[in-house]
Amino acid sequence: MIQPPKDSAQDIAQRKLGVREKAAQATRASLLKAAIKIFAQYGLDGGSVDKISKAAKSHDRMIYYYFGNKEGLFVAVIEEIYKRFNIAESKLKLDLLDPLRSLEKIVQFILRYYRDHPEFVTLLNIENLHKGKHIGQSSFRDYSSTAIGVIDQVLTTGAQTGVFSTKLKARDLYMMIAALGYFYQSNRYTLSAFLGENLEAKSAFDQWENFVISTVLKTIAPDPSN
Amino acid sequence: MIQPPKDSAQDIAQRKLGVREKAAQATRASLLKAAIKIFAQYGLDGGSVDKISKAAKSHDRMIYYYFGNKEGLFVAVIEEIYKRFNIAESKLKLDLLDPLRSLEKIVQFILRYYRDHPEFVTLLNIENLHKGKHIGQSSFRDYSSTAIGVIDQVLTTGAQTGVFSTKLKARDLYMMIAALGYFYQSNRYTLSAFLGENLEAKSAFDQWENFVISTVLKTIAPDPSN
Amino acid sequence: MIQPPKDSAQDIAQRKLGVREKAAQATRASLLKAAIKIFAQYGLDGGSVDKISKAAKSHDRMIYYYFGNKEGLFVAVIEEIYKRFNIAESKLKLDLLDPLRSLEKIVQFILRYYRDHPEFVTLLNIENLHKGKHIGQSSFRDYSSTAIGVIDQVLTTGAQTGVFSTKLKARDLYMMIAALGYFYQSNRYTLSAFLGENLEAKSAFDQWENFVISTVLKTIAPDPSN
Amino acid sequence: MIQPPKDSAQDIAQRKLGVREKAAQATRASLLKAAIKIFAQYGLDGGSVDKISKAAKSHDRMIYYYFGNKEGLFVAVIEEIYKRFNIAESKLKLDLLDPLRSLEKIVQFILRYYRDHPEFVTLLNIENLHKGKHIGQSSFRDYSSTAIGVIDQVLTTGAQTGVFSTKLKARDLYMMIAALGYFYQSNRYTLSAFLGENLEAKSAFDQWENFVISTVLKTIAPDPSN
DNA sequence: CATGAATGAGCTTTCATTCAT
DNA sequence: CATGAATGAAAGCTCATTCAT
Numbered sequence: 001m002i003q004p005p006k007d008s009a010q011d012i013a014q015r016k017l018g019v020r021e022k023a024a025q026a027t028r029a030s031l032l033k034a035a036i037k038i039f040a041q042y043g044l045d046g047g048s049v050d051k052i053s054k055a056a057k058s059h060d061r062m063i064y065y066y067f068g069n070k071e072g073l074f075v076a077v078i079e080e081i082y083k084r085f086n087i088a089e090s091k092l093k094l095d096l097l098d099p100l101r102s103l104e105k106i107v108q109f110i111l112r113y114y115r116d117h118p119e120f121v122t123l124l125n126i127e128n129l130h131k132g133k134h135i136g137q138s139s140f141r142d143y144s145s146t147a148i149g150v151i152d153q154v155l156t157t158g159a160q161t162g163v164f165s166t167k168l169k170a171r172d173l174y175m176m177i178a179a180l181g182y183f184y185q186s187n188r189y190t191l192s193a194f195l196g197e198n199l200e201a202k203s204a205f206d207q208w209e210n211f212v213i214s215t216v217l218k219t220i221a222p223d224p225s226n
Numbered sequence: 227m228i229q230p231p232k233d234s235a236q237d238i239a240q241r242k243l244g245v246r247e248k249a250a251q252a253t254r255a256s257l258l259k260a261a262i263k264i265f266a267q268y269g270l271d272g273g274s275v276d277k278i279s280k281a282a283k284s285h286d287r288m289i290y291y292y293f294g295n296k297e298g299l300f301v302a303v304i305e306e307i308y309k310r311f312n313i314a315e316s317k318l319k320l321d322l323l324d325p326l327r328s329l330e331k332i333v334q335f336i337l338r339y340y341r342d343h344p345e346f347v348t349l350l351n352i353e354n355l356h357k358g359k360h361i362g363q364s365s366f367r368d369y370s371s372t373a374i375g376v377i378d379q380v381l382t383t384g385a386q387t388g389v390f391s392t393k394l395k396a397r398d399l400y401m402m403i404a405a406l407g408y409f410y411q412s413n414r415y416t417l418s419a420f421l422g423e424n425l426e427a428k429s430a431f432d433q434w435e436n437f438v439i440s441t442v443l444k445t446i447a448p449d450p451s452n
Numbered sequence: 453m454i455q456p457p458k459d460s461a462q463d464i465a466q467r468k469l470g471v472r473e474k475a476a477q478a479t480r481a482s483l484l485k486a487a488i489k490i491f492a493q494y495g496l497d498g499g500s501v502d503k504i505s506k507a508a509k510s511h512d513r514m515i516y517y518y519f520g521n522k523e524g525l526f527v528a529v530i531e532e533i534y535k536r537f538n539i540a541e542s543k544l545k546l547d548l549l550d551p552l553r554s555l556e557k558i559v560q561f562i563l564r565y566y567r568d569h570p571e572f573v574t575l576l577n578i579e580n581l582h583k584g585k586h587i588g589q590s591s592f593r594d595y596s597s598t599a600i601g602v603i604d605q606v607l608t609t610g611a612q613t614g615v616f617s618t619k620l621k622a623r624d625l626y627m628m629i630a631a632l633g634y635f636y637q638s639n640r641y642t643l644s645a646f647l648g649e650n651l652e653a654k655s656a657f658d659q660w661e662n663f664v665i666s667t668v669l670k671t672i673a674p675d676p677s678n
Numbered sequence: 679m680i681q682p683p684k685d686s687a688q689d690i691a692q693r694k695l696g697v698r699e700k701a702a703q704a705t706r707a708s709l710l711k712a713a714i715k716i717f718a719q720y721g722l723d724g725g726s727v728d729k730i731s732k733a734a735k736s737h738d739r740m741i742y743y744y745f746g747n748k749e750g751l752f753v754a755v756i757e758e759i760y761k762r763f764n765i766a767e768s769k770l771k772l773d774l775l776d777p778l779r780s781l782e783k784i785v786q787f788i789l790r791y792y793r794d795h796p797e798f799v800t801l802l803n804i805e806n807l808h809k810g811k812h813i814g815q816s817s818f819r820d821y822s823s824t825a826i827g828v829i830d831q832v833l834t835t836g837a838q839t840g841v842f843s844t845k846l847k848a849r850d851l852y853m854m855i856a857a858l859g860y861f862y863q864s865n866r867y868t869l870s871a872f873l874g875e876n877l878e879a880k881s882a883f884d885q886w887e888n889f890v891i892s893t894v895l896k897t898i899a900p901d902p903s904n
Numbered sequence: 905c906a907t908g909a910a911t912g913a914g915c916t917t918t919c920a921t922t923c924a925t
Numbered sequence: 926c927a928t929g930a931a932t933g934a935a936a937g938c939t940c941a942t943t944c945a946t
Contacts, residue, residue: 024929124416176437182405183401184405188354189358286942291906475909513910516937631857642802
């Protein structure tokens with residue numbers, strides 16, 4: 001069997017496609033989209049190639065044609081959701097002259113992205129359940145989003161203008177924000193049983209968002225002693 | 227079919243067991259132990275009853291005898307890991323007269339428990355992947371650990387003595403600590419790819435622990451305005 | 453899954469079997485019998501587990517239960533046909549005092565066994581097509597039939613009484629007889645195209661048998677010079 | 679569908695080919711060569727069109743273009759290996775005035791051809807496994823090599839000069855030589871297990887060759903009684 | 905209390921082949 | 926002359942579960 005063209009997204013955008021090639025890309029894209037949905041719903045083992053190809057109104061066989069095997073499809077899924085996250089993030093407009101407000105917007109963006117894209121959280125959990133074996137297989141080299149870089153900029157600006165502490169590392173701050181957003185979303189089912197409270201309610205989320213923002217601001221506040 | 231004894235741990239401890247009942251309990255316990263290991267390793271779908279019964283040096287049939295079916299076994303697994311967590315937590319000795327030190331110890335306990343019991347984190351992720359359907363089926367009523375109660379006590383004492391803010395809710399503080407500990411452990415594989423750093427190294431963990439403690443302390447610090 | 457008892461034929465014969473065990477052995481035996489037929493008919497790749505289990509009026513699943521996998525089944529098939537050959541051979545009654553007649557009977561036995569058991573020839577061809585990988589996997593240690601031993605005896609007796617040459621090795625004589633019988637049977641289809649003659653006709657076989665016997669006798673005739 | 683050129687080798691050699699026809703013949707030839715290799719390695723069922731087209735650095739589709747379907751390809755393979763055998767045989771130079779030496783050379787040629795072209799032996803076995811159905815489909819009419827004719831000549835000359843028996847049929851002698859060479863090669867894997875000896879070693883082959891030659895000479899020796 | 909036997913549905917993957925350019 | 930896309934069937938194998946002692 002012949003390997004289909006594994007062009008990157010950019011290549012495809014720049015090339016003029018014939019009608020057959022367009023249809024082919026549509027098939028590939030619909031399989032990928034269906035895979036995201038089905039894997040997020042049923043897990044890697046539970047999400048069968050049959051369920052996916054049916055959801056994409058295509059055939060099992062096409063998954064092997066375009067992605068080699070089920071694992072290759074999952075690698076593509078992981079790449080795709082990171083790509084989407086990075087695209088969304090790149091649209092975030094920040095005024096670096098206002099580091100406090102920028103940080104607030106970053107926190108809001110992350111928390112809301114997790115809330116609005118539960119499949120992102122779920123698929124990342126699945127990947128961690130499999131010890132990150134697919135992310136390692138992938139040749140996609142853009143996983144490290146610009147997030148940390150942006151936070152670093154904000155942190156530096158804030159430190160220079162004296163509104164932020166100088167001791168904080170961008171990595172720690174990033175992980176803190178991500179953790180507080182991720183855990184809320186990822187563990188909402190067991191947490192609900194644990195806390196006896198529905199975390200999917202809008203009020204619960206808003207309250208948590210406020211808490212996270214205020215906590216983050218306390219964390220980056222300059223040392224009072226200085 | 228004969229109903230197998232579905233006694234809780236307490237019941238069993240209080241009763242005198244005949245030699246056959248002892249053997250039966252040993253079979254049940256070894257199946258449960260194997261199930262924890264296999265489910266954590268392979269997931270719910272990937273962890274077959276065959277793998278589990280073999281790991282327990284028992285037979286498929288016994289799983290049905292003791293737990294009804296595979297789902298029943300997983301319910302028992304979830305119960306068991308919560309039970310273990312609660313037992314470990316109950317052994318934590320806190321001096322309520324020193325709320326700062328108590329809080330630090332709570333943070334340490336949680337972060338280290340997650341680190342030392344990766345199967346706890348993994349199995350909770352699996353349960354959330356399945357939208358908490360097993361925790362709902364369970365009749366076990368002790369999921370809400372005493373953790374929040376303890377934090378509440380510490381928080382109250384701290385507020386009274388003026389070392390803590392009065393505005394914080396125990397629930398939020400608990401979730402914050404849990405999130406910071408859980409995310410680090412649960413997502414260590416994708417984070418390692420993302421950050422280009424091995425989070426399983428001792429130094430990385432120690433640094434994170436210090437960061438979390440200092441962040442928590444900043445969060446509960448009394449409002450400077452007051 | 454639990455491994456079924458892999459008892460040898462002897463063990464089974466000596467033990468008293470319950471009704472369930474008898475039925476189980478019947479299932480295993482009928483799968484093995486069907487496998488011999490189907491593999492000989494369709495080859496290793498062409499003989500699907502489905503065809504075999506259906507021919508045995510059993511289920512795919514049972515092949516995996518009793519033989520592990522398809523390869524395990526083929527190993528058992530190879531063992532079985534050798535076993536059958538050895539049993540047939542052991543029934544051959546020879547008068548060692550008449551080495552000429554004994555040799556003739558051996559030649560007849562081999563040629564006719566190949567003719568009457570085409571599946572033996574076919575399955576051996578299949579095994580050789582696969583470079584003997586299954587015969588190597590087998591723990592069955594009785595492949596080397598007693599044939600060579602018998603021929604050796606006949607040869608020795610014949611040499612002592614002066615009717616046979618003293619220079620012949622039993623191995624060469626055995627291979628010669630086997631080759632002449634095997635090739636005729638194994639390659640009868642291409643040979644028929646090649647020679648334009650139907651080798652499956654009784655007259656053709658009889659003629660060949662006579663030729664082989666006379667050739668063998670010439671081969672073992674004592675050196676005229678002596 | 680457009681009919682591809684199904685020219686025989688002779689036709690092609692006699693015609694002057696354009697550059698495109700040359701390229702086409704190269705594709706066809708490389709597919710055929712790859713098919714011989716892959717079919718000999720994996721069998722008819724195991725040798726997929728995909729494996730073959732990849733080995734030929736061509737595409738699945740081309741097999742259908744040039745050979746109709748997989749079966750047509752195998753027919754072409756069988757034709758090709760017979761063609762090659764006949765070509766090699768035709769290069770054998772014999773001195774008919776020396777029938778003894780000629781016969782020796784024929785035996786050597788056949789045994790060594792089988793040894794040096796294991797794919798010939800393997801593919802013939804495969805064809806026999808399929809009851810010769812492809813050789814029957816073929817329109818190639820040159821399967822009956824000149825071998826028998828040559829042997830007949832040698833036999834006649836030898837009989838006239840009194841060095842050979844007059845009773846032997848060329849067909850039987852041919853089959854005898856072929857059997858002794860073919861069996862040794864074809865069954866070397868199971869024979870090795872059977873005899874506990876590696877038949878692929880040079881010394882083993884040489885010994886067998888000597889044995890076959892001496893046996894053949896004994897077989898055709900004139901009747902001592904005459 | 906435990907076990908060997910059996911079952912049917914489902915899994916991932918590969919197959920030979922055809923279609924439309 | 927060659928190719929990328931698509932297809933339906935069938936392959937080997939594993940699954941959770943039940944039956945009969």
